[in-house]
Amino acid sequence: MDKLVREEIFNTAKSWILEAGNIIRNKINEPMEIGSKSNPNDLVTSVDRSTEEYFVNKIKSKYPKHLLLSEEGFGDNIQTVDGTIWIIDPIDGTMNFVQQKRNFAISIGIYHEGIGEIGLIYNVMEDILYTATRGEGAYKNGQKLPPLKSGVVLEESIVGLTHLWLCENPLVDERVMQELVQTARGSRTYGSAALEFAYVAEGVLEGYLTMSLSPWDIAAGMILVNEVGGVSTNLDGNVLDILKRDSVFTGHPEVHKRILEDFIKKGRK
Known part of the structure; x- marks a missing residue:
């Protein structure tokens, strides 16, 4: 993607995500419809849907040739990474x-021919916007985030985990995961993958x-993490x-390598 084109799309996406966040803040205490999708804990609200519709209308109006992949079903049926794709989680x-x-956060990742060009993650209630453009670094409310420091060890690290490693058919042996929790300095669960990616980029x-x-x-988070020198893979170490x-x-990268080799591969089912 041409740099000038990327800059124009970034500025547009930034204005939209801030406007959408403002709408959500103004509605936060209003009655809303709450339903579930795959299970009773997989919640969806009328605000999720209205926020996604907001982005669909904006994108299709200004960039009719761009495609949209999104959570609540208002996007396109995308089978390849060809073209420019907006990948959005409204909440x-x-x-x-x-x-x-x-x-919670609004998350927007913009990819062109499969390459992550622009990432935005907006912590709505705290009014914190994380942004990144390919090759130009990652930012928190306009302040550039430093590259991740070298020499970091697991024993002095905090690792974000979800409870899903304790599910009925875990991908990694729970005894190995318990060992990981005991080896790291601490573990946390924030309940928002987008924010956890942002915290990795920030060094939190x-x-x-x-x-x-x-x-x-x-x-979006993958683009942020990449811009500060981080690594994102699946649990087999393969590209996502x-x-x-x-x-x-x-x-x-150092913590990723240690956990992958000493814990995940050892406990992979």
Whole structure:
């Protein structure tokens, strides 16, 4: 993607995500419809849907040739990475949104011919916007994030984990995961994959791993993490397919390598 084109799209996407966040903040205490999708804990609200519709209308109006991959079903049926694709989660962390009214984000990843060009993650209630453009670094509210420091060890790291490694058919032996938790300095669960990616990019977390995420959960975050020198793979250490659901492991390259070799591969089922 041409640099000038990328800059124009970035500025447009930034204005839209901030406007959408403002709309959500103004509606946060209003009555809303709450339903579920794959299971009773997989929540969806009328605000998820209206926010996604907001982006669909904006994108299709200004960029009619661009495609949209999104969580709530208003996007296109995308089979290849050809062209320019916006990958959007209108509210990442819907359970937090419903029960806490905080700790959720809008996530937008823009890919061109399969390459991540622009990533935006907006922590709506704290008014914190993480942004990244390919080759130009990652930012938090306009302040450039430094590259991840070298010499980081797992024993001094905080790792983001989800409870899914304790599910009925875990991908990694739970005894190995318990060993990982005991070896790291600490573990955290924030309930929003987009925010956990942003925290890895910021250096608040040294790693984040989960058993299963969709493209809209990771599209923006991968770009942010990449721009500060981080690594994102699945639990086999393979490159993530931006159009498919998969296990996800993102983090500081040294911590990523240590966890992958000493824990994940040892406990992989």
